[in-house]
Amino acid sequence: MSVPVLETRDLTIRFGGHVAVNAVSTGFRAGELTAIVGPNGAGKTTYFNLISGQLPATSGQIFLDGEEITALPPSARAQKGIGRAFQITSLFPNLTVHENVRLAVQARSRHAASLTRLWSSHREWIERAERALEEVNLHNQRDTLAAALPHGDKRKLEVAIMMALEPRVFMFDEPTAGMSVDEVPVILDLIAKLKARGDKTILLVEHKMDVVRSLADRIIVLLNGTLSADGDPAEVTASAAVQEAYLGVAPKRGAAHG
Amino acid sequence: MIGKLLSYDPPKSRVLGVVLAIIVLGLALAPFLFPGAAAINTAAKICIFIVLVASYDILIGYTGIVSFAQTMFFGIGGYGVGLSLYFLGPTWPVLALGIVIALILGVALAFVIGLVSLRVKAIFFAMITLAVASAFLILATQLSELTGGEDGRTFRVPELLRPGTKLLEAPLFGLEITGRIAAYYLVFLAALALFLVALRLVNSCFGRVLQAIRENESRAEALGYRVVYYRTLASCLSAALAVCAGVLSAIWLRYTGPETTLSFAIMLDVLLMVVIGGMGTLYGAVIGASLFILAQNYLQKLMGVASAATEGFPLLPRLLHPDRWLLLLGVLFVLSVYFFPTGIVGRLTQRARK
Ligand SMILES: Nc1ncnc2c1ncn2[C@@H]1O[C@H](COP(=O)(O)OP(=O)(O)OP(=O)(O)O)[C@@H](O)[C@H]1O
Numbered sequence: 001m002s003v004p005v006l007e008t009r010d011l012t013i014r015f016g017g018h019v020a021v022n023a024v025s026t027g028f029r030a031g032e033l034t035a036i037v038g039p040n041g042a043g044k045t046t047y048f049n050l051i052s053g054q055l056p057a058t059s060g061q062i063f064l065d066g067e068e069i070t071a072l073p074p075s076a077r078a079q080k081g082i083g084r085a086f087q088i089t090s091l092f093p094n095l096t097v098h099e100n101v102r103l104a105v106q107a108r109s110r111h112a113a114s115l116t117r118l119w120s121s122h123r124e125w126i127e128r129a130e131r132a133l134e135e136v137n138l139h140n141q142r143d144t145l146a147a148a149l150p151h152g153d154k155r156k157l158e159v160a161i162m163m164a165l166e167p168r169v170f171m172f173d174e175p176t177a178g179m180s181v182d183e184v185p186v187i188l189d190l191i192a193k194l195k196a197r198g199d200k201t202i203l204l205v206e207h208k209m210d211v212v213r214s215l216a217d218r219i220i221v222l223l224n225g226t227l228s229a230d231g232d233p234a235e236v237t238a239s240a241a242v243q244e245a246y247l248g249v250a251p252k253r254g255a256a257h258g
Numbered sequence: 259m260i261g262k263l264l265s266y267d268p269p270k271s272r273v274l275g276v277v278l279a280i281i282v283l284g285l286a287l288a289p290f291l292f293p294g295a296a297a298i299n300t301a302a303k304i305c306i307f308i309v310l311v312a313s314y315d316i317l318i319g320y321t322g323i324v325s326f327a328q329t330m331f332f333g334i335g336g337y338g339v340g341l342s343l344y345f346l347g348p349t350w351p352v353l354a355l356g357i358v359i360a361l362i363l364g365v366a367l368a369f370v371i372g373l374v375s376l377r378v379k380a381i382f383f384a385m386i387t388l389a390v391a392s393a394f395l396i397l398a399t400q401l402s403e404l405t406g407g408e409d410g411r412t413f414r415v416p417e418l419l420r421p422g423t424k425l426l427e428a429p430l431f432g433l434e435i436t437g438r439i440a441a442y443y444l445v446f447l448a449a450l451a452l453f454l455v456a457l458r459l460v461n462s463c464f465g466r467v468l469q470a471i472r473e474n475e476s477r478a479e480a481l482g483y484r485v486v487y488y489r490t491l492a493s494c495l496s497a498a499l500a501v502c503a504g505v506l507s508a509i510w511l512r513y514t515g516p517e518t519t520l521s522f523a524i525m526l527d528v529l530l531m532v533v534i535g536g537m538g539t540l541y542g543a544v545i546g547a548s549l550f551i552l553a554q555n556y557l558q559k560l561m562g563v564a565s566a567a568t569e570g571f572p573l574l575p576r577l578l579h580p581d582r583w584l585l586l587l588g589v590l591f592v593l594s595v596y597f598f599p600t601g602i603v604g605r606l607t608q609r610a611r612k
């Protein structure tokens with residue numbers, strides 16, 4: 001087996017007495033889509049926050065390509081190729097849709113901060129941003145302020161920003177939550193296409209088990225911050241851990257089996 | 259062409275465009291349209307404050323940093339040029355030297371303040387700037403051998419810019435073309451150029467990152483932008499622009515002193531101009547500075563007229579008595595902030611959007 005691109009070792013965070021992520025050790029390989037499931041409050045988002053640097057680990061380590069990144073600030077981790085789409089939509093509300101995405105395109109460039117290029121128009125950045133918007137079907141709202149978008153479009157923009165960043169590790173945190181039924185396929189297609197490229201490491205937090213089963217190469221289950229199951233989709237969905245995990249979420253017992 | 263000059267960020271409403279055009283034309287032709295020392299003084303002050311207010315808006319409106327040290331950088335520009343000319347003689351090379359010294363000092367100071375305090379809470383940064391600016395004010399008044407203390411320094415400018423210099427034999431359109439007129443146009447053109455550079459800056463990719471930081475700091479960080487770096491750079495650039503405004507002020511007044519450049523009264527004026535014009539839009543600086551300075555200079559006269567006109571009505575003439583001009587100014591501010599919370603420019607562009 002190839003070495004993992006991203007790896008966490010005994011990763012732990014404690015909020016006061018509450019251990020939100022408890023000694024999680026696992027790795028994520030290139031070309032692999034791992035779904036992370038677990039009931040509300042299991043620590044999935046917190047685990048993401050530890051990886052992308054929004055929260056500091058209480059103990060444990062994080063490695064990207066074998067290099068330890070545990071102490072790096074979020075900006076440095078992003079520059080090394082960790083991309084994040086947030087569960088709670090996090091946009092630049094008073095900038096246009098296009099500007100939101102272009103900021104991500106620009107962030108990858110060495111010249112992002114350059115003052116010597118004040119007068120250049122950066123055509124290629126603009127075009128790359130436009131392509132990212134087409135991928136999520138937002139190109140017609142190019143000049144709308146992000147704050148003025150309906151909820152579903154905000155979710156799409158959230159994803160488009162990460163896509164435009166072109167990271168090596170993609171972290172989707174419930175990307176389709178709150179979207180209307182006809183909007184969901186756009187996002188799922190996009191994730192499927194991303195997976196088909198075969199060289200990206202994809203982490204997906206998702207409650208809808210049918211989505212998880214159709215996309216995931218592997219499922220890990222978090223329960224109260226602890227990694228409680230890890231394996232291929234068929235195996236894990238059938239296991240007791242998942243049924244237990246989804247007791248609180250699924251309307252009926254056994255819903256995880258579909 | 260015009261689009262490029264305005265960095266593809268033209269005024270977004272027709273009313274605003276017309277008002278701006280009137281202001282720019284008015285300032286461009288001020289010496290010819292409004293003869294007299296008082297009028298040209300007012301026009302020059304408007305030019306200078308447009309630059310100062312724009313520099314402040316880059317910080318507070320575009321990047322979301324609250325600072326109280328903008329007049330300190332304004333003062334550094336004024337003192338840098340003023341003291342150089344005073345001690346080394348009124349020549350162009352000395353003027354250039356003064357500008358370079360002031361820019362280096364101002365930017366270095368902004369860099370240090372930024373590095374020390376921009377990574378922590380916004381309120382802490384505001385407090386630090388307040389403390390440093392107070393210290394600088396005290397320093398400038400205490401070092402009286404150098405700075406002239408409370409009295410400041412009166413100095414001479416290069417010959418071309420002196421009132422006594424006659425540049426044309428015959429008057430042009432009835433106006434004597436003296437060094438004073440040359441000085442005015444130097445101030446006007448420099449202010450125009452600085453404003454356009456500022457406009458380019460905020461509309462560049464760099465400027466967009468500043469806005470992103472203002473809008474959502476943690477998201478900007480998650481995209482890979484080092485927020486502290488951008489904030490520090492923004493405050494250095496803003497300081498440089500304020501230094502330039504101070505230089506223009508010194509050239510125009512041929513005087514530099516704590517009252518005219520460093521005082522917190524001016525800081526307060528600048529703050530009000532930004533708020534009235536509209537934060538986060540450089541055109542707000544033009545509107546805010548023009549309106550405020552015109553009110554400051556002409557409200558008293560206007561009230562005299564109004565007071566005389568309302569003679570015979572009860573109470574009104576006494577309320578409108580010229581001595582109450584500060585009261586009326588205060589009321590106007592409260593009203594304008596109440597009715598245009600996003601500033602005048604903010605209000606106009608909102609209307610245009612609908
Ligand atoms: N910054 C914080 N401070 C204190 N407690 C926190 C913080 N962030 C998360 N928690 C707690 O950690 C636990 C895990 O939260 P987390 O958001 O990671 O859950 P989740 O698995 O993403 O749930 P959901 O499915 O609802 O999104 C929760 O009990 C939450 O209250």
Ligand SMILES: [Mg+2]
Nearest residue numbers: 044045046087
């Ligand atoms: Mg979550």
